[in-house]
Amino acid sequence: MELSIPASPSRLAELRRAARASLRGVADEVADDVVLALNEAATNAVLYGSSGDQPIQVVVHVNHDWVETSVLDHGPEPPAGLPADTDTGELRVGGRGLWLLRRLVDEVRLERVKLGTRVTLRRAIGPAGTLARYLLSRHA
Numbered sequence: 026m027e028l029s030i031p032a033s034p035s036r037l038a039e040l041r042r043a044a045r046a047s048l049r050g051v052a053d054e055v056a057d058d059v060v061l062a063l064n065e066a067a068t069n070a071v072l073y074g075s076s077g078d079q080p081i082q083v084v085v086h087v088n089h090d091w092v093e094t095s096v097l098d099h100g101p102e103p104p105a106g107l108p109a110d111t112d113t114g115e116l117r118v119g120g121r122g123l124w125l126l127r128r129l130v131d132e133v134r135l136e137r138v139k140l141g142t143r144v145t146l147r148r149a150i151g152p153a154g155t156l157a158r159y160l161l162s163r164h165a
Contacts, residue, residue, distance in 0.1 A: 026044065026086075027082070027083070028043050028082070031078075032079060033071065034068070037067060040064070041060055041063075041064055048060070055092065055148055055150055062094070070098035074142055079100070079141075081098050082095075083096050090151070091147055092148045093145065093147045094147075095146070097142070098142050126146060131149050134146075
């Protein structure tokens with residue numbers, strides 16, 4: 026699935042519906058986690074990334090082992106102190122975006138690209154659940 030939506034909170038429900046439809050055939054738990062993580066990343070792109078009339082681009086790709094999604098905004102540089110290509114830090118200053126994303130998916134990448142900022146999320150498909158959930162359960 027590839028979708029371009031206006032950077033408006035009112036369009037996030039459309040994004041969730043389209044993502045859910047593209048995840049048909051994926052286990053409900055995996056689809057739920059991916060849709061929630063995608064919504065969080067898109068919400069941050071809408072509220073803090075894209076400016077003016079610039080849309081956000083969303084991609085959802087499913088293969089046999091992984092679901093990979095990305096959200097691209099056309100906004101300015103990320104806030105100072107936020108590394109350009111990392112899986113640490115927060116999506117926005119003071120936010121809990123990456124904290125939440127890391128609990129929902131296996132990989133989170135945040136990178137500055139020519140057009141703006143891209144957040145890429147990967148979630149394994151399989152009975153074991155996410156690597157993050159496995160690691161958290163071992164430390165509980």
